[in-house]
Amino acid sequence: MNKAKELLNELQNLDMDIQSRIDEINELEAGLLSSPKWKTDKVQGGQARQVDDVYTQLIVMKEAIEQDTNEVINRKLELGRLINKLKNPKHRAVLRMTYINKGTADSVCYDLKMSRTTYYRLKNEAVSALEEVI
Template identity: 70%
Template structure:
């Protein structure tokens, strides 16, 4: 698989990852708000867990999730930045519609001025090829 295709696939899947992390943070916040139900119970042979310890653990988990979520969001911004480097505005538009906005094929064709499905496919392939060239040039520059 080409580097451009890997990047675009990663971009397309990041929204699901971000949303699942946000949902997890929301659940932790809900746990923090409803925590009075927890007691300082002692597990057989174990030590009593204080309510403060549980709050602390939830807060630490929430902060770690928020930090990880921010890193994923930064990666998404970075990947979108690669699309923004494309010279052809139609190439930028088609990749943003497909991989960032996740639009339906018919909506993309309409958004591109009522183009046909085959014109859309040609534009998408050309845009992916242009992105591949940009990524290759960046890799060559990094190796210098």
């Protein structure tokens, strides 16, 4: 697989990655809100774990996930900017609608008022043009 197709496939899957990270942050925040029911762990011979320690760990974890999420979002923006470098506006539109907006061939054809043959021709041309940009 050429580099352009690899980047486009990565771009198409980034939303799923971003959403999973957002879900993880939401779960952590829900845990922070419901955590007053936690008690200090008292294990015989073990070290007591304070509620404040748990809060601190959750907050640190949330910040790390937020930082990772920002990096993934920046990667998506970077890949979108590569598409913006294409000279032909139809190439840009086809790639954006297919890989960023996740449109089907039929929906892109309908929106751009073109046949499926034209869509696939433009898509192949756009991938080739993107390969040259990379």
